[in-house]
Amino acid sequence: MPWRRTLSRRLTAIYAWYTLGLVVFIVGLGLLERAGLPRIWIGYAFLLGTIGLYAFIGIISRTADVGEYYVAGRRVPAVFNGMATAADWMSAATFIAMAGSLYAQGFGGTASAPGGLAYIIGWTGGYCLVALLLAPYLRKFGEYTIPDFLGARYEGHMVRLLAAAAAILCSFTYLVAQIFGVGLITTQLTGVPFQLGMFLGLGGVLVCSFLGGMKAVTWTQVSQYIILIIAYLMPVVWLSVKHTGVPVPQVVYGQVLEKLSAREAVLERDPREIEVRALWQKRADEAASRIARLPESYELERARLQSRREELRAADAPIAQIQAADRALKNFPKDAEGARALWAHEAALATPKAAPPLRQAEVFPGRDEETRKDARNNFLALIFCLMIGTAGLPHILMRYYTTPSVREARASVFWSLFFIVLLYCTAPALAVLVKFDLYSNLVGIEYARLPAWVAQWARIDGGGLLSIVDINRDGIVQLAEISINPDIIVLATPEIAGLPYIVSGLVAAGGLAAALSTADGLLLTIANALSHDFYYRVMHPEASPERRVTISKILLMIVALTAAYVASRKIADILDLVSTAFSLAGSAFFPALVLGIFWKRANKWGAALGMVAGAGVSFYYMAITQPWLRGVFGVTRPVQLWWDIQPISAGVFGVPVGFVVIVIVSLLTAPPGAAALALVDRIRAPEDEPPPPPDYAPARNIQRW
């Protein structure tokens, strides 16, 4: 297919020039920083530069054509679709939080907090399911949305509407998390208020997807992938050169992991570390005993604070000390209940630090065999839940409609995973390198010589992100004296590695690209479900193509503003939102899609009830166990886990239920009709090389890029 090859070559040239331009931009800013450009300007340059670029791509690829708007004209070459899918896929959570989770949780986390490599394995293994079970068949089907397929296969509006509702529900939840991330990063980058930052970022997304739909979003996502992979790799390569002398961190960090494990063993036995851990234990015990002796301990503690202030005043102590005592008294809770909450919080902070930290490579830690087994089961459950969620997320599956052929759809899943793996292979290297750097270069130095980045991060959020306090007053930093929020690991890596501020700006811009690219894909999914499935297919099948695109654009705007409003309320944390979206997507879509393709007997009643039952079970389990949803529904009875599986893996229950219900109900009701069976035969049959779309003659086609 010559038109395709020419297009591919042309795109490669465009993006090569683009990458070069990006490098020149970064180097230029770096030189300006040396010449004394203030940091705030670098932040603004990155923020406005990248958002302006995305808006520009939106403007040059604006369209009102249905095929272009919904599926980018179905001529995105496999490699570029892979890159776009990778950017679509990797969200703020992946970019910012994943390496942090590897830092904090090591191999697989604990029984109560599974994580670590489970994220890496789950979020990549899911693509095997996409490639083997879904993508080629959906491309062969060749319409516009995922509810489209389910509606055609399961004969009618019932399943289509259920699918559209499920697509909206899980995409919206995920979208709120992304917009929340956009707000956090913009604030971090430029210091503008959270709400303003959120809307600035959203502006860029909107111009792009509003004007150009899938076409604009695809080409923007490719450019966002290039930004985010450069931003992610740069500091890690630097750290790798610093510690091993080799600029390929993925290959050599095994040696660093070995050194880190040795260092961990030393720190575990270090007498000063043991001393500090004992002090934390003492604090935790004191808080616990005070709670036990409520309410008289409340009066005692207040009396102690009062007498201390009087003593200081009587002794004519320095004014700062007296003020501190005043403040302590003023901040002391007003009643016994307040004191209970305060002390419980203190105990919760101190208890984990009383134990030596998790070792990086330790597999399934636990007191006894039972806990270790629990940790293993939760690790596996999380992997399966993430994999099936991956294969059920409509905004990812939708991307495979945009390739020119089934063959390219298959190749494009390979390229998607390839580009994702580039970053995912680097995340554990980043975690290990940063940890080794902190364990060997921060632990053991004197407090007077703390590096500058420590003070900067400690100022943010009242020390909630990073705090280092000399607990045993020996003037030297011990590991147990450092409290670091894992979410800042990626953002702080450039400073930890001693790189100029420009790299910090670049990393933040990369995080922004990750959040925006995902937000773009999700917005389109939701707007398409509303405009294509609800409006066009069900309400107004006679609507003209122009009208459909217009409606879709209006809905896109409304959805974006609603999501921004919900995100600005800060209702839940990012991880809760993301895991909810995965469990719902996996249990609602995966069984119905797979059985729809591989089992002809599956019918509409089975699919409808299976989707409801699967999503219902996952949702019910989260509602009774997950803190956020428990709060929403006012659940007060104690948390009762099923088989000790954490709420983050709720999909583990929903997915099998979905499969079983579809099979049983389908067998009990009438088999599907001839049209549905013919559809299944058609998507299973091999394709032949399709001609180029007739309305895009090659010459014109090329010019339009």
Add this chain to the structure above:
Amino acid sequence: MSTPAPVPTPADSAAPAARGADAASTAQGTSAASSSTPAADLASLLRRHWRKTRLLTAALLLVWLALILGLGLFARELARISFFGWPLSFYMGAQGALIIFLLIIGCHCVAMNRLDRGVQQASQGKPGQPAKPAEPR
């Protein structure tokens, strides 16, 4: 969605009654009586293609499942083996499994392309055949 199918698909060649009774197996084997007509020839070609597709998919999914379960269940045993500095379980989780996932998808691509080409050549190569199954886009 319209299906302008000048070429009968396997389900069409099967008797309607058989479809009602066990539609899932119509793709595998029925309609031996009509196998002499060109249409049925293509139908059996497609049936074989689908059977091979399923076998391939099942085999690759088995590798995928064994990899994940093996890694989860034997992680502690694997951790005792050192692999260029990494404990083997950590390496597999952080890199090895990802490379194998890529290989699984790559194998699927190559094998499916070959299967598809086989059907196309077989249906084109025989004289008096309809050129190839017409595909509505």
